[in-house]
Amino acid sequence: MRIANAFITVALLMTSVSPSTFGQKRDQAEVSLAERVFVASKIYASIPIYFAHWQSVPNLELDDAYKKYIAEAIAAPDRFAFDLASIEFVATLHNAHSGFDDDWLDKNYGRVLGFYARPLDGRWVVTESAISDLKVGDIIERLDGAPIEEFYRKKERWLSGSSDKEKHQTLFWRRYLFPEAFTLTLDGGRSVSIDRSHLVLKDFAEPPKPTLKSGIQYMKISSFGDPKFEAAALDSLREHKGARVFIIDLRGNGGGSTPTALIRALMDRPYRSWSEETPLTIGLLRSYQDLLKMPDLPKEVRDQLEAMSEVSYQSRLRWDSTEEQPEEPTFTGKLFLLVDGACASACEDFVVPFKDNHRATIVGENTEGTSGQPYIYAFGNGMSFRIGTKREFLPDGTAFEGIGIKPDVEVPLTLQDLRSGRDSVLLKAEELAGGNS
Numbered sequence: 001m002r003i004a005n006a007f008i009t010v011a012l013l014m015t016s017v018s019p020s021t022f023g024q025k026r027d028q029a030e031v032s033l034a035e036r037v038f039v040a041s042k043i044y045a046s047i048p049i050y051f052a053h054w055q056s057v058p059n060l061e062l063d064d065a066y067k068k069y070i071a072e073a074i075a076a077p078d079r080f081a082f083d084l085a086s087i088e089f090v091a092t093l094h095n096a097h098s099g100f101d102d103d104w105l106d107k108n109y110g111r112v113l114g115f116y117a118r119p120l121d122g123r124w125v126v127t128e129s130a131i132s133d134l135k136v137g138d139i140i141e142r143l144d145g146a147p148i149e150e151f152y153r154k155k156e157r158w159l160s161g162s163s164d165k166e167k168h169q170t171l172f173w174r175r176y177l178f179p180e181a182f183t184l185t186l187d188g189g190r191s192v193s194i195d196r197s198h199l200v201l202k203d204f205a206e207p208p209k210p211t212l213k214s215g216i217q218y219m220k221i222s223s224f225g226d227p228k229f230e231a232a233a234l235d236s237l238r239e240h241k242g243a244r245v246f247i248i249d250l251r252g253n254g255g256g257s258t259p260t261a262l263i264r265a266l267m268d269r270p271y272r273s274w275s276e277e278t279p280l281t282i283g284l285l286r287s288y289q290d291l292l293k294m295p296d297l298p299k300e301v302r303d304q305l306e307a308m309s310e311v312s313y314q315s316r317l318r319w320d321s322t323e324e325q326p327e328e329p330t331f332t333g334k335l336f337l338l339v340d341g342a343c344a345s346a347c348e349d350f351v352v353p354f355k356d357n358h359r360a361t362i363v364g365e366n367t368e369g370t371s372g373q374p375y376i377y378a379f380g381n382g383m384s385f386r387i388g389t390k391r392e393f394l395p396d397g398t399a400f401e402g403i404g405i406k407p408d409v410e411v412p413l414t415l416q417d418l419r420s421g422r423d424s425v426l427l428k429a430e431e432l433a434g435g436n437s
Helices: 007-014 033-050 064-074 079-091 103-109 148-158 164-173 227-239 260-266 283-291 298-306 346-357 415-420 424-433
Strands: 098-100 115-120 123-129 139-143 181-186 191-195 218-219 243-250 277-278 317-320 334-339 361-364 374-378 381-386 391-393
Touching: 033 064, 033 079, 033 148, 033 374, 064 079, 079 098, 079 148, 079 283, 079 381, 098 103, 098 424, 115 164, 123 415, 139 148, 139 361, 148 374, 164 424, 218 227, 218 424, 298 334, 334 346, 334 424, 346 361, 346 391, 361 424
Parallel strands: 218 243, 243 334, 334 361
Antiparallel strands: 098 381, 115 123, 123 139, 139 181, 181 191, 277 317, 277 391, 374 381
16 A cells, blocks of 8 residues: 555654744744754755665765755855755755745745756757747846856755756746846847746637547646545546547646556556655664764774675665455556656656556656655645655656656657747657547
8 A cells, every 4th residue: 555645744743843943934034053954964964864765875974964954054144045945955856856945935036937948859848838028948048147047057956856857947946036127039039038026927728629639538637736636537537438539638647646446447557656665764774874984993904894885874674565356447448648848756656657557558757767756744834844765666667757758659849830839749649549630
């Protein structure tokens, strides 16, 4: 039985603490020395206990990173600088399910940008925009005169991600990293000035429901962050259970709670989910590793400890994927899942069993490559952090973190498709589904 991500919210509320030094209001910019030290030390102490992704940071010297962080945290002139120091420290874990958050930061520095951009074929391309002068498909070359990739590199240290691609895609979600006002230089030399305090945004138009061939049902699931999304999907399955083909569009779905009921409603054959592992914290084994840091350790003792390092270093408990049997599925027709690089976490929980047993044909781009159950701690002052406690592998044991789930039929997003509004991923799924118009 998988632990649903819905428990994250409950855990966050249950672990909230309010020590006497944490009585300030969320909109206050002052952070006392006691708060700073407690926040920093709590994060640092939690990493060796809960963090499950050491394979991604084999050369990380945690103590050295913490020394740098605690010095910056104490010297920070204000809450903004303290938050950035905390964000940077957790980002050294290179894991999308690990991070630091502060409601105050979002409230005071999280004003909307009005658009989103990400790299496409080596260029930063606008993929969404509510700004009249900025069109989907515009190529951004510079921000305030500096190359946009240079801007990214300067901000990279504050971006949590399990891969370089994922960190690139995250940049325009981290609105506190952008100036209040800035100018974009687009391909061709055109400039667009953006003042976030005076943005006039147009409404996003709901995309029309696509017209597909007879017998094909289309369903968009934008999130699993609220039970209503899974419930609506189950209702649609029941309503159209006699359809020949179902196309489920998961592009842009950042996760939420693993939709186990929806998986069961679509499975007509045995299926498997992740193989998983989590830290195994044993004091004696950890002490062996600490002994190896002693400079005057006798050679015979050092040799013995190094021989044991395979077992003692960051020990892990692992369990393999188990096979589950189908239970009277609601829909047994042909199934297609549309995915992209923003399908993450619980979205990938949903996709992986269908990829493993070939119940569905996966169409689109590689998924994001991050899942797992984070440990979450809230400080009661608007600040919180999360540490990824579980590393997941594909059912056959191959690596997933930072790699993602490869679609059966790859259809990359192109600049031409963006500019024309052509949905090549959906069209490819319709083509593969066959049938009459």
